[in-house]
Amino acid sequence: MLTRRIIPCLDCRDGRVVKGVKFQGLRDAGDPPTLAHAYELQGADELVLLDVSATPDGRATAVETVRKVREVLSIPLTVGGGVRSAENARKLLEAGADKVGVNTAAVENPKVIRDIADQFGSQCSVVALDAARRLDGAGWEVVILSGKKRTGLDAIDWAAKVVEFGAGEILLTSWDRDGTRSGYDLELLSAVSKVTNVPVIASGGAATPQHLLEALDAGADAVLAASIFHDGEYTVQTIKQFLTDRKVPIRP
Template structure:
């Protein structure tokens, strides 16, 4: 059994850390570099930076933030938003990213997953899936453009196809639960973790530690990506790690948090 990873997710707009509910109503939190360093000092396992408006500009705008972060923070860094080519990915890797996450471009041109996987290794490519329940079709539908545009794709089937194309990891965000603090969409996450042989990072909905424990009793994601609880200091990283260990779930042990 691998260690369960505790991951801080930082959504960024115009160089500011922001947070919304169901990927809408974005509010400014502050300086992303400050929060990234704070989470690193507190013992975070990984960081995810997502450019929330990259599609408006057609490119990722986080290069400078990534460069500064990589100077002083030594945990894996995933960067997503607006990555549409090998050159875009290469620029982020050169700036200090360990992995790139793609969503919109992957659906519009699925072979990009394979190109990045072949060039930089499967471990470097994360398929970001933003899923929302479609009651009329009785599916979780994949969305693009930071949750603004439906695709008609079944998110579960898309996850499996992403694996076949070369994705090394899946970042699975429930739009319905994101920012609500009502708990994870356990059925969605279990549907993906039961199907794919690669790590799945669950994102969206955590409001208290019990939500994570409830998820782990049913599904088996390799990590949880948390934003709201960390940004608003609702839960400490050390508290989550302690409860994980107390419940017999493997995670990295950090001294002097």
């Protein structure tokens, strides 16, 4: 039976792991290969490396960071942040990413999803879908540019569309919950997982093992979290034990 995945996320800038709330007030949290290896030893099923650099120099560093992480990592690695073209994706895949996440560029030019799927296969084409509750409360809209811009695009329709364009997986982040430690947006998660047949990774808002359990119950195939692991509050191992005790299929 396919097990559910626990995925720590490393936000990286200029070759270092950083942490902060909604990319504000970033603090240094360590060396990417060291942290990546530590998470693998704890039982992480996969890692996401999100490049939050704001400059071209930072982007070039990200490729180097991927290369260093790959040498020590024996589990899958998804890399996202600033990917604008199949050419950007190729550089990251050649450096050792197994999947590439596209966010803003996918909204501005959906063909980039198709290009990546055609050249490298749907299984490496991840669409990072950032959604926020509409201001009038009716449903969710897609947000881009790290949450700075509301697009008006319906998030549920967009989830169904990216699969038609060739996405092999959706990384779904609730922009309302991200950094709030109030749990994943379960309604959003359940709505998205119903309209697509590709795996959905839940992201944004996790603070306790219970939150991860709720997301998996709501239809997530995998759960992503950053701060609860970085702060050392929980290890991947303790969370896996919590989920296994509650009959969730988890890799031992």
